[in-house]
Amino acid sequence: MRLNFTLLALMNIMLLAGGCSTTKIYKDVLSHNLEVNSETDSVETTLDIYSVGAQCESEYLGTVALDRSSIELGIAIEKPSYLSVGFASSSFWSSSSGFISYDFTLLPRKAFRYEVDVSYIDNIYNVIVYEVGQFTGEKREMEAAELWNCHS
Amino acid sequence: MRIASTLYMFLFVTLLTGCVTSHPQNATEFRAAVPGAFLAKVDKYEVTEPFQKVASRFEKMAPKCFNVSIKTVSQSTTSYQVIVTDYKPTVIVGEDRAELHLQQHHRQGVMKITEEPEGGYYLMVFDAIKLDGGNTRIDYYGPSVGHESIIKAVKGWASGKNVGCPDLTA
Numbered sequence: 001m002r003l004n005f006t007l008l009a010l011m012n013i014m015l016l017a018g019g020c021s022t023t024k025i026y027k028d029v030l031s032h033n034l035e036v037n038s039e040t041d042s043v044e045t046t047l048d049i050y051s052v053g054a055q056c057e058s059e060y061l062g063t064v065a066l067d068r069s070s071i072e073l074g075i076a077i078e079k080p081s082y083l084s085v086g087f088a089s090s091s092f093w094s095s096s097s098g099f100i101s102y103d104f105t106l107l108p109r110k111a112f113r114y115e116v117d118v119s120y121i122d123n124i125y126n127v128i129v130y131e132v133g134q135f136t137g138e139k140r141e142m143e144a145a146e147l148w149n150c151h152s
Numbered sequence: 153m154r155i156a157s158t159l160y161m162f163l164f165v166t167l168l169t170g171c172v173t174s175h176p177q178n179a180t181e182f183r184a185a186v187p188g189a190f191l192a193k194v195d196k197y198e199v200t201e202p203f204q205k206v207a208s209r210f211e212k213m214a215p216k217c218f219n220v221s222i223k224t225v226s227q228s229t230t231s232y233q234v235i236v237t238d239y240k241p242t243v244i245v246g247e248d249r250a251e252l253h254l255q256q257h258h259r260q261g262v263m264k265i266t267e268e269p270e271g272g273y274y275l276m277v278f279d280a281i282k283l284d285g286g287n288t289r290i291d292y293y294g295p296s297v298g299h300e301s302i303i304k305a306v307k308g309w310a311s312g313k314n315v316g317c318p319d320l321t322a
Contacts (some may be wrong), residue, residue, distance in 0.1 A: 098321030123301040126316030144216060
């Protein structure tokens with residue numbers, strides 16, 4: 001599972017670097033249950049979204065550019081989604097570039113919405129996922145163990 | 153930049169061993185080797201956070217930030233280098249002392265010169281020590297140059313300010 005996702009990420013990077021982009025815009029058709037709040041400096045931040053099947057197979061659904069401080073979108077309910085927040089930096093003068101991602105799998109529940117706080121400040125990044133009750137408004141930070149993944 | 157940091161890492165690993173006959177095989181040996189090693193240092197500072205909070209952040213953030221593999225590509229007109237590095241964190245928490253060990257294993261692009269401990273060469277060790285009055289002391293053992301983002305991130309975990317993961321590609 002980890003290997004598959006790593007391969008997917010590497011393939012994406014290689015294809016992008018080669019000018020043969022496979023990136024597609026995420027088709028946001030569901031009711032909004034995910035809010036991504038971001039605060040970043042000096043990097044381009046993106047969110048890649050994959051669906052995850054019963055056998056842990058993944059399907060790339062698209063990418064959302066986190067170019068605004070807050071973005072709302074919808075992801076499937078009661079089905080796992082693999083989310084990858086990517087931070088891409090580049091320096092024209094040194095012709096160097098870097099890419100690091102924070103990946104997690106979310107299994108959204110009915111009657112809940114999810115908030116993801118993304119930050120990248122001064123080479124320090126953080127991704128915190130919250131679950132919020134739609135009716136109660138109760139908000140809690142999700143633990144790493146809750147961010148379900150196939151290989152756990 | 154990356155070539156420079158790779159060369160630096162090579163030097164750090166080489167010089168830490170003295171005349172390259174062996175390399176620290178555990179955190180205790182690493183702590184003992186750092187004070188006399190070139191391009192390495194021991195740094196001690198105090199934070200006004202209680203020990204339990206610091207230890208708890210070590211436990212929460214170290215696996216989140218350091219269970220990763222990083223691929224770096226450096227290219228110039230005369231060279232092309234690909235390095236793949238696996239990081240491994242270990243956190244040990246006791247009643248009044250917490251330890252964070254960070255190891256790195258170069259899967260590709262860097263030559264091994266001495267016996268490598270399981271999990272990779274020791275890169276850094278941070279000890280958090282409970283102090284009277286609710287403060288915590290941090291003892292750092294590791295490189296004196298480079299890896300600023302890691303050092304800054306762990307300082308953030310200790311102080312509770314800008315808590316996050318270091319960009320290991322920076």
